[in-house]
Amino acid sequence: MHRDIQTGHWIAVCDLDDILPNTGVCALLNEAQVAVFHVDDGGPRVFAIDNYDPNSQASVLSRGLVGSLGERIVVASPIYKQHFDLQTGECLEAPEYSVGTYPVRIDGGKVWVGL
Template sequence: MSQANAAVMEMPKTQVWRAVCAREDLVLNSGVVALVGTAQVALFYVASIGGAPQVFAMDNRDPVTGVNVIGRGLIGSLGGDLVIASPLYKQHYRLKDGTCLEDAALRLRTWPVRLVGDVVEVNVG
């Protein structure tokens, strides 16, 4: 199965949006972590050149170590992709789909996320 198909399969099948925090709780170009149901979700609020900032939501658990630290990672760009670098062993994960650039076997779960006014919502459907 291709990485693209794997990403599609993990997307929620229904649209159930849950408010998780306010926009003011986010830190521009950094991560914060919210508890969404039983999952720790790292939220990244990233500045966009010439547009509004974007929000990304992904699993806070590092797949290499099992430790909840992804929200403390560094945001950057590699090969034109926005990435988060794990703070432990520095693997780079694409913010848009959670794939690891160094090891295709590693992946972070991602969730659709949106801003509705000043409320950050994650699709948990």
């Protein structure tokens, strides 16, 4: 089930330059593993979703391959290769295994994730 987590509390995760373009990193925020992605498709953008892949029951989404399917920016899980939309958290192959998303922004060269 898709869920947005927004309470207005922002945490600085890292410098934007710490995440190579079109890759992700894992951040532990309040005991939750969050996959944070830096996408550079004409300008830097960042996305954050749950790191836990419900298809494989492993915390691996930050290590997936970033790409696009049509207009959607996705990450392919490194285990079973399901695609997760980085904007909505939807699992394209199995929507019942969609993941949560987090608000994320770039400010002062740092990546901030909202909890």
